[in-house]
Amino acid sequence: MDAERDMAGDGVAEDGARPEALRAAMVEELRQLGAVRSDPVERAFRVVPRHLFSPEEPLMKAYGVNRSVVVKRDDDGMALSTVSAPSMQADMLEQTEVRPGMRVLEIGSGGVNAAMLAELVGSEGHVTTVDIDADVTERARRGLAESGYDQVRVVRADAEHGVADQAPYDRILVTVGVWDIPPAWLDQLAEGGRLIVPLRLRGVMRSIALERAGDRLTSRSVHPCGFVPVQGMGAREEHVALLDEDVALRFDEQQHLDTAGLSEALTTPPEQRWSGITVGSQEMIDDLTLWLTTTLPGCGMLTAKQAAVDRGLVGRPARRGVPAAVDGNSFAYRATVRTTEDERIEFGVYGHGPRGGELAEQHVDLMRQWDRQHRHGPGAVIEVRPAHTPDERVNHGLVLDRNHTRVVIFWP
Ligand SMILES: C[S@@+](CC[C@H](N)C(=O)[O-])C[C@H]1O[C@@H](n2cnc3c(N)ncnc32)[C@H](O)[C@@H]1O
Structure with a gap:
């Protein structure tokens, strides 16, 4: 998909900069920050016209590497939905390690990230994005259509149950902050597949890339992140x-x-x-x-x-x-x-x-x-096991018991 085709005549920033130039500068900065680390992810950022997913915002904001765009707030003004900042998206896409031909489920839809996933899986792959909020799915659909990525399937549902009819997935990329991992996400993940999830651990959130082996998920990387909290069945108050x-x-x-x-x-x-x-x-x-x-x-x-x-x-x-x-x-x-x-x-x-x-x-x-x-070691390893796992299988670290899972954290 060559999204560049559709760029002619698109907006110009206040200082006269065009989206192509802003995108090139953004990619350069993402590389320097270490958020973009691979050529396929770099290419995805180069080609997806992200300003088309937040048309009401100034161009400079859409292309600010650390700027997220709030698209919906609750009655108290708290953000319910955002288009995530490029640096956050880049870091998580790198954690996801998407390959051509894969089947990917994105949980939480902004449109931009799903478009980049579509670039990464290519014409043989498949991307589904799901959001609980009809306004968000409507926006994402519009942005995807305008930017030429309408092959992405957009579903409105509470992702607590995943999206079963397209499973199994090679990758499930969660872009909303959660406290637990519902059984459907494990069930719908292929053996050896990867679940990337912003998990709350005693008040701190980490984006954890977990790989599946049977009913066990084991972390491959743990990165800092910040996300709006999940709504619906998985919601959990602090x-x-x-x-x-x-x-x-x-x-x-x-x-x-x-x-x-x-x-x-x-x-x-x-x-x-x-x-x-x-x-x-x-x-x-x-x-x-x-x-x-x-x-x-x-x-x-x-x-x-x-x-x-x-x-x-x-x-x-x-x-x-x-x-x-x-x-x-x-x-x-x-x-x-x-x-x-x-x-x-x-x-x-x-x-x-x-x-x-x-x-x-x-x-x-x-x-x-x-x-x-x-300090100079590999960092924490995080395992996620089903809630019924007996104590003797999780006694190698701190255990945080959740409704559906036991989260084990240890420091090798
Ligand atoms: C940070 S935004 C998604 C960002 C988007 N993936 C991007 O990269 O721009 C989080 C989204 O998760 C959605 N969400 C919250 N709870 C959900 C649930 N239970 N099921 C599906 N979507 C949910 C919100 O409506 C919100 O749009």
Whole structure:
């Protein structure tokens, strides 16, 4: 499919740039960022006219590498559907490793990504995209038709049940944040096939490329990502404890919390512990975050509004959300300080409450363990087994029990 054909006469950006030029610049930047890593994915980004999928937006926005376009919000203004940012799409398409001739199911439809999948599978392959929202499927259908990719099958349904009539799939690419993996996704995945899924693990989301062997799924890569939450049967609310109007602790699992005690603890000066571990300001620390998330006792995510940072109530990292160890009326979370050495950042921990100092020590010890054993290692391995799997088959890591699955996380 040569989508370039249809480009003549399409829009011009405010500064006079044409879509072709913006696309070429976007591809260049995606390569430099390491989001595009292979020639087939690069080609898909070069040829799909992504501005046709968000015609109401300025061209520059459609081609901004880190910009997603919100296409639908709920009554409170929260995004329900977005066309994902090119950098996120590129990274996940690389994780997916699509080959010509494959059958692919995309869960969550924006249109653009399905068009790129159609490029990757070629004329012998097959792409189905499913979305729960009729407005979204309608938009995707329109964009796919206008850009010349109407061979993509667009289905409106709750993807909890997959799309059985086109199964089995060699690849299932999920583009919405989930807490569990419904049985239909495993059933509809070919043996040896790949499921790429943004999974919530104790408040942090990771795009995990899982390969199927029988009823076991094992990760081949684990990357940071951000997605709107799934709706319908798979929807799952976080449990939120408000410690202050601007500070919250969020948990995936229901747990007994001393919210009043934790709120009180927040108002007292923290015990500080520093780790001696430093990172460059551009260095990725997603692995450290996942390590702490999966090893800290009673882990939740501490999140805060800028106002709380300005009031001196919490350290700056809380603004983006940081793993916090929680025990009774005490908690401890990651803090940072800028060092004089080449603008590097040192990690430390702030502990609040009667056991704040103790939790902070434990937290810093775990950071040091990560630094010694895992910082330069292969990262976490994640396995997903059916819910009925006995304990002795999953006792090699942290087990997170879900409705349909047991998620096992271990660090080789
Ligand atoms: C981030 S958007 C999809 C992005 C798109 N794949 C792209 O690359 O531009 C997530 C979509 O998932 C859809 N969604 C949420 N829950 C769903 C469900 N249970 N079944 C199918 N689609 C769902 C939303 O309606 C939303 O359009």
